[in-house]
Amino acid sequence: MIKHKALLQCRVCGCLSHAPTQLKRFEVMHCPRCGARVKLAQQSTSVEVTWALLIAAAILYIPANLLPIMSVYMLGAGQPDTIITGVYHLLEAGQWPLALIVFVASIVVPLLKLFTLSFLLISIQRRSRWRQYDRMRLYRITEYVGRWSMVDVFVIAILTGLVQFGNLARVDANLGSLSFAAVVVLTMFAARTLDEHLIWDIAQQEEAQA
């Protein structure tokens, strides 16, 4: 893998050290001074961590949509709603703009985030050079939009805290909201851990080799 002795700098104490020409399996490099882990650019764990977070998010996306996220009881009547039945109820009530917002923020955006991040990861792993600038933009949008999905969770948390009037009106959070919050947080972390530098890395390497 590593053909010549490269220099490594520890990110913690700044110590420079020589990297070995060859790394055996299961061997990882640590700073000789402070013991912190040091990596070569090619050795970045960004892709691995992002994949892990992304898969966790994808798994939790299923219960987040199947389980009820919130129960609204008014005058004794009401039932737990999943995201999609909530959207359906809003539509039934004629509130289609609201329904659209909830649908986009709670179903489309997390799903799109899962797909775009997967797409970016795959394209990085395949060392693709295809439309690097656009992919960069896609990454930025994903990272920026991601946190707004948390609005749902905040709304539920606030309603649950505020609306507790016994039989008159009551809002309860259900297990689904927890899964949903986990999905949002995990995708946000995944976007964070994905090193956008890697999109360009391949170009740099090739340019350097050329």
Next chain:
Amino acid sequence: MNENKGFADNLPDVELREQRWPSPVWLIPLAALLIGFWLLFQAWYERGPTITVQFSSAEGIEPGKTEVRYKAVTVGKVKKLKLDNELKYIEAIIELNKEIGRHLGTNASFWVVRPRVNRSGVSGLGTLFSGSYIGMDPGTDNDDQSFYKGAERPPVIAPAEDGKRFFLISDSLGSMDVGAPVFYKQLQVGEVIDYELLDNQDRVQLELFIRAPYFQYVHDNTRFWNASGVELNMNSTGAEFRMESLISVLIGGIAFETPAGVAGGEVSKQGDTFVLHRNYADSQEKQYATRLYYVMYFDGSVRGMDVGSDVEFQGLPIGKVENIEMKMDKDSLDVRVPVLVYIQPQYFDESLTKETGEIAMRKLVEKGMRAKLDTVSFLTGQKVITLSMETDPPPASIKATQFYSEFPTTGTAFEELPFIAADIMISLDETLAGINKLVNSGKLDKTVDNLNKVLAEAEQAVKAAKETLKTVDKNTLPSVTNDVNKISQDLSNTMQKIQGSMGQLDRLTAQNSPTQHQLQEMLEEVTAASRALRSLTETLQRQPSALLRGK
């Protein structure tokens, strides 16, 4: 890359460590996977049976919303509604909880709880806000099935309530309805839960539920009576007023009491049958469930006899007149008046049943028991049928006919009493005329002694006549009439007094008498009150919310 040799040579080599484990970041998806599996497993594990319940109307049932509740705990939910193949019923597909599914029996029952106003009150008010729900009783046995028929109304008694069921036999349902209260010492201890027409006896059977621990007050000799409305009895001892409760006045009710003093019967078993008396007074009379029906033909007029008149034996009621009709034989133009009566043989002996009672009656008739008409009151002409043992009667027996057996009767002189009275008046007139003649003829002095004798005899004769009148029969009457011919002025005075009191009685009951007027007024007021009540219940039925918001 950058080959800065002299500088780079002094640098230490990087420290190499072995790490066989993959990055700990993979614990996150692992945890997510575990959580996901756990949630799915839980959802699968909590899933109860899916059943189909048939209702005649889907009113108030919403798929995905309507809950199934047992003792106010949500145990399931309606998933889907569909029509059955013949479009007669709707089928609600219900998903039940696992725990209730475990206890579901084949005799489980389901019903829709919606706001309801009926005679027994307002129920399901809570559903005005929460929407209808389906109530259920999981039943007792443990074999479950997937198809049930839903009931249209909730059971009156809560499932699994402790108590006993009894049956009451009544002539008519009256104002009773399912849910009508049952009172014991003015305490509501149970309800009417069902009623049906007994097809072969033309009577109504009511089913009661009496709660624990009150069912222990129901004994074999307990009497039930219809406590609907207000009972007002006026008799020589004064007025008596009975009312079980305001509810029973509005919706009817049944009260029961176990008479004290009588050797207390056994505590009744579940399913025992009792007679429902028409009112309290009725219930105080002995009445038995076994009735033998007979038809009787009387020679004379049956005027003064009504349906409900007593059949007596030695002055004690043992039965009642059930029906009086007229029947003509088309060929012979022979018009007869069959009187249908029932006799309760248990008055003679409580151990008699229908069969042994019939045999006993037959034997009694062979021994000389006959029915005859008896006048209870000369003033009103009211009559009863008396069963009495005749001395040396012509032989007769109970004749079986097409419908009812015929009971032999014997005629009575009292049917002709009005004519006798007229005869007596005429005779009196004649006697007076004779006395006049006697006085005028100047033979008086001679006859004073004789007259004194006659008067003394007459006095004796009157006494004898009175005695005879009590036990008289057709054969002895003519001689009585002859005796009476010689009667004195005393009797005539008595007759006048009787006439006088009859006149007063007439005035009291006349069309425009104050009594009549007051009764009329009272009736009108009662009618007005009941009309107001009806309008209230109708309003509530139309808009139960009026209870809360007003009209």
